[in-house]
Amino acid sequence: MKVIPVTTGALLENAYIAADEEAKEAIVIDPGDDAREIEEQLDRLGLGVAYILLTHGHADHIGAVEELKNRYHAKVAIHAGDAEMLVSARSNLSGLMGNPFSIGPADILLEDGDMVEAGNLALRVLHTPGHSPGSVCFLRDGVIFSGDTLFEGSIGRTDFPGSSMEAMRDSLKRLKELEGDYDVYPGHGAPTTLAQEKAMNPYMGW
Secondary structure, eight states, X not given: OEXXXXXXXXXXXXXXXXXXXXXXXXXXXXXXXXXXXXXXXXXXXXXXXXXXXXXXXXXXXXXXXXXXXXXXXXXXXXXXXXXXXXXXXXXXXXXXXXXXXXXXXXXXXXXXXXXXXXXXXXXXXXXXXXSSTTOEEEEETTEEEEETTEETTEEOOOOSTTOOHHHHHHHHHHHHTOOSOOEEEXXXXXXXXXXXXXXXXXXXXX
8 A cells, every 4th residue: 555645725634545556546535625636646646536535524624525526436435423524514614714615425424343445455444533523543554544533742632513532532542552553644744653652642641
């Protein structure tokens, strides 16, 4: 699996392309505001898109969903707990960002433990509520796409509607209990590793 990060929008949200270059298939994770940049990367490698996976439904993570879905005929998947955010500008907080919008409903509602497969790619859903009710991480051997659950040295905010500090604490415990090390690709900021966050991130010590 090749991981291609694309930083988008005023909030510097990290979108990711998880690519199977042999099968020419990709999964796009959290496409933010810049569909053009994501499309350029996909086209450069000649990749199709089987799925658009969303770690959660806040506006800065979903801005390019419809454009990519329409061009590549990809299926959109989000955890059931955040499904309303796709169809409600109030729920996805886009109004607070000055540009209220909504998009169509998801094609797939994810639950904890689900597997999403495309080509030789297979990502497992780990439900990690806290930043939002339906926040998830996507896991593959040695890789975590952590969305706004875990950042380098920090965590996602828990003061939004639907956020929960208690749920975040439980979610971080689930991540801490994962065996082995992982490269962590967060929704904002630099990539890190799970071992580093276990050792250095003060929130992992809760």
